[in-house]
Amino acid sequence: MALNVPGLIAVIVFYAMTLVTGLWAAWKAKKSEKNKKQTEVAIVGGRNLNIFVGLFTTTATWVGGAYINGTAEIVYLPSRGLAWVHAPLGFAATFIIGALFFVKPMRSKNYVTMMDPLQETFGNTMGSILFLPPLLGDVFWFASILASLGATVSVILDVKGYVSIIISACTVIIYTLLGGLYSVAYTDVIQLLFMIISLWICVPFALLNSASENIAYTAVNALYQAPWIGKIQPGYIARWLDDLAYLSLGGIAWQTYFQRVLAASSSKQAMVTSYLSGLLCAVMGVPSILIGAVAVSTDWNQTSYGLPTPYERRESNMILPLVLQYLCPTYVSVAGLGAIAAAVMSSADSSLLSASSMFAYNIYKRLLRKKASEREVLWVMRLSMVLLGSVGTGLAFLSNSVYDMWFLSGELVYAILFPQLCCALFIPGTNTYGSAAGFILGFVLRLLGGESALKIPPFLHYPGCILVDGVFIQQFPFKTFTMTVSLITIVAISYLAQFLFMKNILPAQWDICYVFRKETPPLSQQELEEELSLQKT
Structure with a gap:
């Protein structure tokens, strides 16, 4: 396959647009620093994000490359199917539970990071130890979503995946480093809008392709492989519930979520934003579900991909970009690539800002150098972004399964940090x-x-x-x-x-x-x- 030049140009334009937006937001953050603490502006945006920006940045944080790629992959797998897709329902539950129980006690006390109540209750040293699970989680999250982008670019543009991983990581690090939450939030608005429009443009073309059977028929009837609706075997019900509880409750104890909660102008606004984000997050899973269903319903021998099928070639983790490439026109597949790039960057910048914020504010300032100035803490935060971003980028080359990396990234947070946060607050x-x-x-x-x-x-x-x-x-x-x-x-x-x-x-x-x-x-x-x-x- 030859280099997809139009697609490459479109991606470069999108990256440039994102970078310009991030730099503009960084300039806006500089103006806000005049009347507020530098660290508060960088970490929680001066606590003045409006509800529109808050809704988009909160949703975009969870709707990343791993979310949209992983959802399509699970629907496509013969041993899984729609019945095993937890993410849309689980993340919707995360935002609703968070709004009901966690938003008010966090926002009303004007905490700066999620680690503040933990250090307040258990001491700075123990709080620093509790920082390890979310640190690992953020780094693995960063790596998994970059890996999903690399796989997509290699399929659609015929460009080596590592090139897109490195360029994406550098772009994210630059604008996050310069503008903090302001840059992350405003680029999230652009990225989520682009994601919504692009994915829904791709869906009709995939559904109407002559190589694909009607997905309503293949939902319950085996055609080329098992029905995509899937089923939960009686012996696996406990495991299914375990995975759902893990996503629903484990998704709460993340700095990326509370960073948006704490950036809202009031507790009430934070609660409304959380409720609406849960609804939008669930809706954003629909295009990926439909694309996964199309993949199950496709006779791949009628496409230029040919046989064996993606499942037989062990390329199930790339099923979304494969559908875009082989079942959609070129200009449509390019739009889909833009959606995935947007999804990746919207979550990558959030995880990077999350880990560096907690390290600079809770570890460096509260434990290592209590007399550190605002400027010093800000520079430590920026340096940690570069370091953690580099580590995550390196790990992205080792990722074998998008969904596994995504699912594993929060296990320690759920098992260890969530109960600690519940105890500290309640x-x-x-x-x-x-x-x-x-x-x-x-x-x-x-x-x-x-x-x-x-x-x-x-x-x-x-x-x-x-x-x-x-x-x-x-x-x-x-x-x-x-x-x-x-x-x-x-x-x-x-x-x-x-x-x-x-x-x-x-x-x-x-x-x-x-x-x-x-x-x-x-x-x-x-x-x-x-x-x-x-x-x-």
Whole structure:
């Protein structure tokens, strides 16, 4: 296949438009810094995002390349189908649950990041440890969505995937570094609009292609492979519910979500934005579902792709770009590529800003250099963007399955961080000892459960664990079980520690975390030096 020149030109124009929008937003952010703290402008946009921009940036954060590619892939797979597509429903539930329970306590206290209530409740050191799961999650998310773009570009433009990965990463890093949340939010508006229009343009052409059977017929009748509606086998119901709970609840404990909540001008606006984002997020899954259904209904031998099928060639993870390339006219497939590029960049910039914000504000400023100036924190944030962006870009070359990378990116967040956030916001009396115990137990249980996608065998075989094609599959809802055990452990150990110390059963000297001692912990060497320097000044 020859280089698709018109497509390449269209992509370059889109990237240039995105970069210009990001730079304009960076200039707008500079103007806002005059009356507000630099870090607040960079991290939460000065808390003045209007509801329109808030809706688009919140939705675009979750509707990324992994979302639209992964949804089409699951519909296409013979062993899955529509019945196993959790993302639209799960993310809609995330935003609704978040609006009902989490938005008000977070926004009303004017927190800057999601880690603030964790550090406030469990201390700076424990809060810094809890930073690790979302850090890994954001980096893997960044890598997975870049990988999905690389696969798409290689199919439609006949350009090496690594070229698009590198260019996309550099573009995202530049405008996010310069403008912070302002650049991310305003480029999200452009990207989501482009995504909506482009994907819906592609759908009719794919549906009406002569090589494809009517998807209403193939939904329940096997033609070229299993019906695309799919089904949930009785033995897999618990696992299906586990995956849905993982997406619905695990999607809450992310800085990318709370960054938008905290940027709203009021708690009420943040709640309305969250509700509307849930609805729009679910609607955005429809084009991908239809494209996956078309792929199932297509006789690939009637196309220039030929046989064997994408599933037999193990190219199911690229089914969306394959449909765009072989079932749509060239100019339409280019529009679809633009939609995927927009989806990738809208989520990539969010994950990059999320991780760097928490590192600069919660780790560097609160733990490493408490006297750091606003300008210093801002530069640390920018440097961490470059570093984390480079790591994520490198990992993108190692991604084998879009959906696996996407699904795995939040498992530790769900099992470990979500219960910690619930305790910090809603359960008074929880403390550092409970937090540490819950973290350790949750982490160990999750590792013992194994992971088939990474070929990690389970050391702990839950009820219903079966061997399929040489790989152990956990049918028990062990992810939700791990999260629940972690939550119970935090509460139980916190109250136990409180009882033991307050009743003087354990001596006060054993309170190494200074939770119940009346005196303050001794200053570190760095803190002593800073204090002496301040006194001299």
